[in-house]
Amino acid sequence: MSTLNAIQLTGVSKSFDGFMALAQADFTAKWGEVHALLGENGAGKSSLMNIAAGLYAPESGSLFIDDNPVRLSGPRDASRYRIGMVHQHFKLVKPFSVAENILLGLPEQPGNAVRGSHRQRLRALEARIGEKAAELGFAIDPCQATESLSVAEQQRVEILKVLLAGARILILDEPTAVLTDQEAERLLETVRSFARQGAAVILVTHKMSDVKRFADRVTVMRGGRTIQTLDPQSVSIAELVRLTVGESATTHAHQPGTPGEERLRVRGLRSPEVGGHRVLNGIDLSLRAGEIYGIAGVGGNGQSELANALMGLPEPTEGDIELIGFGDLRRASSEQRRALRIACIPADRYGTALAGELSVAENFGVGQIHGGRYGSFFRLRRKRLEEDAAAAIAGFDVQGVRSLKQKAALLSGGNAQKLVIAREFSREPQLVLVHSPSRGLDVRATAAVHGRLRTARDAGAAVLVISEDLDEVLALADRIGVMNAGRIVAEFPHPADRQAIGKAMVTHE
Amino acid sequence: MDMIANWLGNTPDFAVPFALAALGLILTERAGVLALGAEGLMLVGALAGIGAQLAYGTPGVSLLLAMAAASVVSLLFALMVIVLRINQVIAGLALVFFCQGLTGLLGTLLEWTNKPVRGLGAIELWPLSELPLIGKVFVQNPLVFLTPLIFLAVVWLLTRTTTGLRLRAVGENPQAADAAGISVLGYRLVAILAGSALIGLAGGYISVLSTKLWIADMTGGRGWIAVALVIFARWSPWKALAGALLFGCIEALIPQLAAAGIRLPQYFVLMTPYAVTLAVMIWVASGKQVSGSQPGALGVPFIREERR
Numbered sequence: 001m002s003t004l005n006a007i008q009l010t011g012v013s014k015s016f017d018g019f020m021a022l023a024q025a026d027f028t029a030k031w032g033e034v035h036a037l038l039g040e041n042g043a044g045k046s047s048l049m050n051i052a053a054g055l056y057a058p059e060s061g062s063l064f065i066d067d068n069p070v071r072l073s074g075p076r077d078a079s080r081y082r083i084g085m086v087h088q089h090f091k092l093v094k095p096f097s098v099a100e101n102i103l104l105g106l107p108e109q110p111g112n113a114v115r116g117s118h119r120q121r122l123r124a125l126e127a128r129i130g131e132k133a134a135e136l137g138f139a140i141d142p143c144q145a146t147e148s149l150s151v152a153e154q155q156r157v158e159i160l161k162v163l164l165a166g167a168r169i170l171i172l173d174e175p176t177a178v179l180t181d182q183e184a185e186r187l188l189e190t191v192r193s194f195a196r197q198g199a200a201v202i203l204v205t206h207k208m209s210d211v212k213r214f215a216d217r218v219t220v221m222r223g224g225r226t227i228q229t230l231d232p233q234s235v236s237i238a239e240l241v242r243l244t245v246g247e248s249a250t251t252h253a254h255q256p257g258t259p260g261e262e263r264l265r266v267r268g269l270r271s272p273e274v275g276g277h278r279v280l281n282g283i284d285l286s287l288r289a290g291e292i293y294g295i296a297g298v299g300g301n302g303q304s305e306l307a308n309a310l311m312g313l314p315e316p317t318e319g320d321i322e323l324i325g326f327g328d329l330r331r332a333s334s335e336q337r338r339a340l341r342i343a344c345i346p347a348d349r350y351g352t353a354l355a356g357e358l359s360v361a362e363n364f365g366v367g368q369i370h371g372g373r374y375g376s377f378f379r380l381r382r383k384r385l386e387e388d389a390a391a392a393i394a395g396f397d398v399q400g401v402r403s404l405k406q407k408a409a410l411l412s413g414g415n416a417q418k419l420v421i422a423r424e425f426s427r428e429p430q431l432v433l434v435h436s437p438s439r440g441l442d443v444r445a446t447a448a449v450h451g452r453l454r455t456a457r458d459a460g461a462a463v464l465v466i467s468e469d470l471d472e473v474l475a476l477a478d479r480i481g482v483m484n485a486g487r488i489v490a491e492f493p494h495p496a497d498r499q500a501i502g503k504a505m506v507t508h509e
Numbered sequence: 510m511d512m513i514a515n516w517l518g519n520t521p522d523f524a525v526p527f528a529l530a531a532l533g534l535i536l537t538e539r540a541g542v543l544a545l546g547a548e549g550l551m552l553v554g555a556l557a558g559i560g561a562q563l564a565y566g567t568p569g570v571s572l573l574l575a576m577a578a579a580s581v582v583s584l585l586f587a588l589m590v591i592v593l594r595i596n597q598v599i600a601g602l603a604l605v606f607f608c609q610g611l612t613g614l615l616g617t618l619l620e621w622t623n624k625p626v627r628g629l630g631a632i633e634l635w636p637l638s639e640l641p642l643i644g645k646v647f648v649q650n651p652l653v654f655l656t657p658l659i660f661l662a663v664v665w666l667l668t669r670t671t672t673g674l675r676l677r678a679v680g681e682n683p684q685a686a687d688a689a690g691i692s693v694l695g696y697r698l699v700a701i702l703a704g705s706a707l708i709g710l711a712g713g714y715i716s717v718l719s720t721k722l723w724i725a726d727m728t729g730g731r732g733w734i735a736v737a738l739v740i741f742a743r744w745s746p747w748k749a750l751a752g753a754l755l756f757g758c759i760e761a762l763i764p765q766l767a768a769a770g771i772r773l774p775q776y777f778v779l780m781t782p783y784a785v786t787l788a789v790m791i792w793v794a795s796g797k798q799v800s801g802s803q804p805g806a807l808g809v810p811f812i813r814e815e816r817r
Contacts, residue, residue: 076690091685093678105689
């Protein structure tokens with residue numbers, strides 16, 4: 001292992017809209033190592049790495065590549081210094097093919113450019129993608145449109161994109177957040193062997209286990225500052241948690257609920273047949289008051305479609321979704337859903353759950369705007385709205401709110417999720433529908449979200465949690481249904497056997 | 510019979526301005542810039558073309574100057590939407606009204622109004638021009654025959670070159686394009702300038718080759734029809750060409766009806782193309798796949814350093 005520094009950031013500061021995202025952060029990664037950047041949501045990890053990738057310009061501080069001072073004018077400049085970043089929210093042009101997306105990122109260097117016409121370049125690139133994919137053990141068809149790929153496949157395209165562009169400093173922002181255990185394991189093995197070949201890999205994460213198992217060194221960030229750099233083998237997970245959180249946060253063990261009568265019944269729920277295949281292929285499930293029903297499964301087995309159908313998002317389905325005492329849930333208007341006190345926490349916080357351009361207070365109040373609490377058709381009781389919002393924000397520990405008038409889009413992932421929950425839980429929900437509630441959230445935010453779901457259950461709500469994170473389902477659910485190929489293939493009461501669930505998730509009939 | 514032959518023969522002449530303007534709009538909008546200013550830029554092209562034609566009398570030069578003039582004026586639009594990130598709808602509308610006023614003023618001040626110019630002679634595509642009924646379709650000025658080639662060139666650029674791939678990436682997902690090291694603002698600027706040049710050419714065609722004189726507001730809403738045409742064609746150049754022919758057909762029918770002695774109220778006749786535009790829009794919107802292939806980031810200004 002070389003001791004030469006690959007990339008070094010010193011005294012970096014950056015603020016957004018007056019909010020200090022980074023304050024005098026220092027970071028150094030060496031050639032040949034996997035360097036983890038660990039921290040909670042909003043600790044400044046992504047901001048720091050966006051500066052390293054040339055996407056943001058720092059307000060102060062300097063950047064060194066190979067110990068030479070460098071100023072990056074943009075991502076193209078970064079790619080010239082062979083820095084490549086795989087973003088948490090993928091930067092792919094959806095209608096384009098895999099090869100076209102990769103071609104976009106290829107720098108125009110004599111050594112890199114394939115000669116000939118656009119078509120010839122694309123064909124040659126497709127061949128190179130095939131080789132590189134085989135080398136990394138990825139199964140990718142370069143001609144496929146990226147919008148038809150699963151999240152894990154899209155991530156592989158992103159990795160191929162930066163590697164084929166010649167990156168030697170590879171930055172991965174929360175790469176395992178969207179992957180299953182097995183997929184994450186394979187990915188991290190791959191990047192570790194890439195580092196062993198002499199490259200530098202920076203792993204932005206909040207998963208302690210990834211750090212312990214795959215990182216050579218770890219730098220901990222908290223509140224926009226870099227706290228400490230250490231060897232992950234020499235510290236315990238508890239110590240790492242203490243460093244990132246700043247105080248000890250305890251993870252809750254499962255506490256069972258006391259189920260009551262049935263509240264939601266789904267029978268034979270199917271999607272329309274497309275090409276001899278149904279995404280949802282006969283879902284049967286029953287949800288009782290006072291229990292949490294968890295749906296586990298590998299991503300892409302129909303979870304999103306099920307969530308859409310239940311949450312009242314556009315999703316063509318046949319079969320029954322019966323809310324006991326009401327009837328077909330799909331026929332309920334948004335207003336009726338509010339009146340029935342159904343709380344929805346969709347997976348896409350910024351796209352579906354919040355209106356990013358509206359203020360925090362408006363996002364909070366929008367759910368009750370028809371109720372009359374915030375005024376009539378002709379009048380908005382802004383003061384009452386802001387008072388309620390302020391109380392909820394304090395009650396649900398939403399941080400990073402400098403003003404109630406601030407845009408909701410400026411909240412970090414965890415705090416955006418807390419705001420959604422604050423709104424949805426403001427009226428004692430009877431039915432709670434949740435999809436991937438802790439995706440991309442840190443330990444403390446996850447614990448807070450889980451606590452809220454348990455509180456709702458204990459107050460008598462029926463809670464349905466759809467999640468691709470098995471740990472989350474195990475921690476929350478009183479009963480677990482395993483979703484595989486559009487059906488609930490097995491059901492496990494608590495306490496469930498992890499191995500048996502894992503087997504049901506991946507077995508194909 | 511004669512009437513139909515004349516009608517078909519006149520169709521290309523009416524279709525070309527629609528086609529070129531729509532193509533210019535597609536080029537700009539594929540890069541994610543909503544261009545509503547076509548009507549104004551066509552007027553700029555038309556006036557500049559007539560001015561050059563009165564001064565030099567060379568149609569080729571006049572058309573090139575028409576393109577250049579529209580590009581120069583579109584720099585103002587580019588400044589508004591790319592640099593200042595003003596709402597693109599407002600900026601487009603403002604551009605139209607500005608150009609209408611500017612061209613009306615200059616046309617009067619410079620005394621270019623109602624002065625006939627010599628256009629371009631027709632070329633016959635022999636032996637196609639000898640065909641019965643449709644023969645007259647192949648007796649047209651050179652730009653009519655050049656138009657399909659311009660379409661071919663633009664389609665080639667958009668689909669068969671890396672430049673086109675980048676331009677479409679900028680229009681679909683500017684964040685991804687930016688992360689890939691593509692200059693989003695640079696591509697958008699070039700797309701506005703190039704698209705505006707084509708729109709200017711459409712205007713120059715009307716004044717220099719078609720009516721052969723300048724009258725204030727002579728484009729008469731054709732720029733707006735082109736805007737609708739692009740939506741109708743789902744941003745596909747070939748469909749836009751087909752749509753342009755359809756509208757050309759309708760416009761060419763009006764003088765034929767008058768010549769055939771069919772009495773229709775004048776304003777009803779003048780309204781027809783817009784009524785058809787509305788009908789087509791309603792028809793398209795009521796069909797399936799409304800949001801089909803609209804560029805993903807159309808009308809959205811690009812800012813790099815904003816969270817989400």
